[in-house]
Amino acid sequence: MEYHNNKEFALKMDKEDSLASYRYQFYFPKHTDGKESIYFCGNSLGLQPKTTKTYIEAVLDDWKYLGVKGHFEGENPFATYHEDLGKKMAAIVGAKHKEVVAMNSLTVNLHLMMVTFYRPEGERRKIVIEKNAFPSDQYAVKSQLEFHGYDPDETLIEVEPRKGEDLLRTEDITDLIAREGNEIALVLLSGLNYYTGQAYDMESITKAGHAMGCQVGFDLAHGAGNLKLSLHDWGVDFAVWCTYKYMNSGPGGIAGCFVHSDHIKRKDLPRFTGWWGNKKETRFLMDDTFDPIEGAEGWQMSNETVLSMAALKASLDIFDQVGMDKLIEKSRKLTGYLEFLIDGLRSDRIQVITPKDPEARGAQLSIRVLKSDKSLFEAISNKGVIADWREPDVIRIAPAPLYNSFTDVFRFVEILKELVR
CATH class of the missing domain: 3.90.1150.10 (Aspartate Aminotransferase, domain 1)
Incomplete structure (x- = not known):
């Protein structure tokens, strides 16, 4: 214009x-x-949305007047509080409701996703990441490589801009994947680089990774609530994001996680488990055999802090209106x-x-x-x-x-x- x-x-x-x-x-x-x-x-x-205090106080009132019964009674029961958040965030990131869950913090979710989607085998054990990725992603990826017994100097591929340039070219990323894909287990990039503000062509990168048999995930800390995303249609395997930036959930607010529907019904996928990821119908039977929820909720481990979720709900209700x-x-x-x-x-x-x-x-x-x-x-x-x-x-x-x-x-x-x- x-x-x-x-x-x-x-x-x-x-x-x-x-x-x-x-x-x-x-x-x-x-x-x-x-x-x-x-x-x-x-x-x-x-x-901070001006309604945040009201949303938090509503949870405090339910706790005050209902006590433990607040888990299943009241307008927004504690046990199912996260479900509405997942639905609203799914609309924001271009996903199906079952593919999204509010849980943990960003880097915790990143580790949980790598437990499932970084499965090194034979020569296929490398991870691709940006050279100038946010440091927390670097720490997480290197620690995962070391946990599996690999030297990051040998198994971490850092893609970087051409000499004299600030931005990554999509063709350089996809060419690297095509060239070294047989040794790459996971492609893990930011959706939007925190430093340069560059948004990557996630659809093309995902397509290139899958063509070579790689898993593809994104850190959307700066993308969720900011970019037009279509995670489901792009076929992204997983994505994680925080909500305290563009989603206004407050300092250290609860994070979000996406797992593509191609994976959510698979019980053979390795994951770290906890009782909140068990099917809701059998969760309180207290059985010692884990039976995961068919959805991203199946990667939950513990019930989340409802007070933190209330702050996020205040903002997501505004997103839902707009x-x-x-x-x-x-x-x-x-x-x-x-x-x-x-x-x-x-x-x-x-x-x-x-x-x-x-x-x-x-x-x-x-x-x-x-x-x-x-x-x-x-x-x-x-x-x-x-x-x-x-x-x-x-x-x-x-x-x-x-x-x-x-x-x-x-x-x-x-x-x-x-x-x-």
Whole structure:
């Protein structure tokens, strides 16, 4: 669309925005001057919905007045609280209800998925990952390789951009899989790279991995609630994500997990088991033979913290009202406007390294500060902008479509313009 570099245009876009009212359903931190901060850090911790306290208090009241009977009585019984969350998250990630479950934390779920889907055998024992993946993924993968008795230096393949480039090319990933696929057991990439903001072509990567007999999984920490996903149709074997970023579940909020329907009925798949993954019909018979639920719920181990799930439910109910299609539509306009205004600065101090193609990014632009100077980040922070610095040289700006406005974007770039000059 055609953008204009003036405040009137930003105000006009906000007035025409059908999602503008959702901004007022969230709390914004205040700057030292008492005014609302310009909050562009939803890719690290989403803002708190104003209904969160009510949802948590409802659980506290059920516990208070029902005690143990709250597991099966009340409006939202504890024992089945997670089921509605799984249904709503399935719509967000493009999955069937049975393929998604809310449980644990992201890296715990990643380990549980690798127990099932990393099954080295013979020469097929390598794992493919990004060289600049989020460190927790690196730690998890290396520890899994070591657990199986392998040296990560010999069994970890780290795919990286070409020399002089910041972004991974899809053909380089798929060519690597085709070239070394007979030795690859698992392809495990981010859906969206936390540092560059690049969204990968998950459909093509999954197809390439399966063509070579590899299992394919994704860490969607920065993709879930941000990108248009179709995990079921793409045939992804598994995916994991946190919910405290774009899904606004609060610090350390409960995570999500996807297991494709091709796998959910298989009882022969290895997994770490616990009683909450046992069929609900027989769970309380207290039998010592594990009989898994046919679905992603079959990978559950223990009943989850309902208070944490209540915070997630508050946000997912908003997502359910809006729908991902409308969020993606606004997100692309909002991020496109941010890109347009930054490009207009023509500053030699900064460089956007996130892809220009809206299909290859989400609600984030990564701004490289040349010469790795953190002073610019500190300066925008002092002006009331809450963003994120990632070593060695990037400021991450994430305008979340649920609560950020075009005026937020315009105000931020005006501050940036003043500082880079």
